[in-house]
Amino acid sequence: MTPEELRKRLTFYQDLGVKELYRRAPTPIEAEVAVVPAIMELPSLEPDGDSLARIREDIGDCRRCRLCEQRSKIVFGSGNEEARLVFVGEGPGADEDAQGLPFVGRAGQLLTQMIENTASKEGIPIQRKDVYICNVVKCRPPENRTPQPDEMEICGQFLFRQLMTLKPTAICALGATAAKALLNSKEGVTRMRGKWHKWRDIPVMVTYHPSYLLRPYNQNAKREAWEDLKKVMHFVYD
Ligand code: URA
Numbered sequence: 001m002t003p004e005e006l007r008k009r010l011t012f013y014q015d016l017g018v019k020e021l022y023r024r025a026p027t028p029i030e031a032e033v034a035v036v037p038a039i040m041e042l043p044s045l046e047p048d049g050d051s052l053a054r055i056r057e058d059i060g061d062c063r064r065c066r067l068c069e070q071r072s073k074i075v076f077g078s079g080n081e082e083a084r085l086v087f088v089g090e091g092p093g094a095d096e097d098a099q100g101l102p103f104v105g106r107a108g109q110l111l112t113q114m115i116e117n118t119a120s121k122e123g124i125p126i127q128r129k130d131v132y133i134c135n136v137v138k139c140r141p142p143e144n145r146t147p148q149p150d151e152m153e154i155c156g157q158f159l160f161r162q163l164m165t166l167k168p169t170a171i172c173a174l175g176a177t178a179a180k181a182l183l184n185s186k187e188g189v190t191r192m193r194g195k196w197h198k199w200r201d202i203p204v205m206v207t208y209h210p211s212y213l214l215r216p217y218n219q220n221a222k223r224e225a226w227e228d229l230k231k232v233m234h235f236v237y238d
Pocket of ligand 1: 102104105108
C-alpha cells in the first residue's frame with residue numbers, strides 16, 4: 001500500500017467514526033525493507049456487540065458526503081428490530097426526508113399494501129410493523145437522483161452494520177441500487193428478480209422498486225413483484 005493509499009484508507013475509516021487505530025509491529029522483512037510505512041492493522045467496521053442504537057449514534061449528524069448538504073432529516077430505518085425480513089430501498093424521497101422515516105410517501109404506501117395484502121392473501125400473519133425497512137443511503141439525494149458510488153460506499157457501511165445486527169432470515173432488495181449495494185452485480189433487476197442471491201450468508205430476493213411499479217405502463221412488473229414477495233414471505237414465515 002502506498003503512503004497515499006494508506007492516507008486515503010485512514011481518512012475513510014476516520015469519516016466512518018472509527019476513533020482508534022493500532023499499528024502492528026513490522027515483521028523482520030518489513031523492518032528490513034521499510035520503503036513504505038508498515039501496513040496498519042485496521043479495526044473491524046462492524047464492532048463487537050453492535051446495536052441499531054450504536055449505529056445511529058455513529059451516524060450522528062452525518063457530514064461524510066455531499067448528501068448532507070440538502071437533506072432535512074437522516075432516515076435511518078424503522079420497524080421491528082427483531083424482524084425476520086428486512087426490506088432495503090434506495091434512499092429517502094421528499095416525504096421521507098421531511099418525516100425522517102423510510103417509505104412513507106406514495107412508493108411507501110404501495111410497499112405497505114404489497115406487504116400486507118400479500119401476507120393476508122397467503123395466510124401469513126404479519127403487517128408492515130413486523131418487518132424492518134431501511135435504505136442504502138440515509139439522506140435524500142437532490143431531485144431524487146440515483147446515489148453515486150462514493151455515497152453508496154460510505155453509507156453502505158452503516159447499512160451493512162444494520163443488517164449484521166438485525167440478522168434477518170432474508171432480505172428483499174427493492175430496485176437496482178439496493179441490488180447493486182448488496183450483491184455488487186452488473187445485471188439489471190429484470191434479470192436478477194425472482195431468484196435467490198446471497199449477501200454474506202443471508203438469502204436476498206431482488207424485486208422491482210415500488211416507485212417503478214407506480215408507473216402505469218409497468219403493470220406486468222407489478223404482478224412479478226407480487227410473485228417475488230410471495231416467495232420471500234413463504235421462505236421466511238412458513
Ligand atoms: N424510495 C426509497 O428507495 N426509499 C424510501 O424510503 C422512499 C422511497
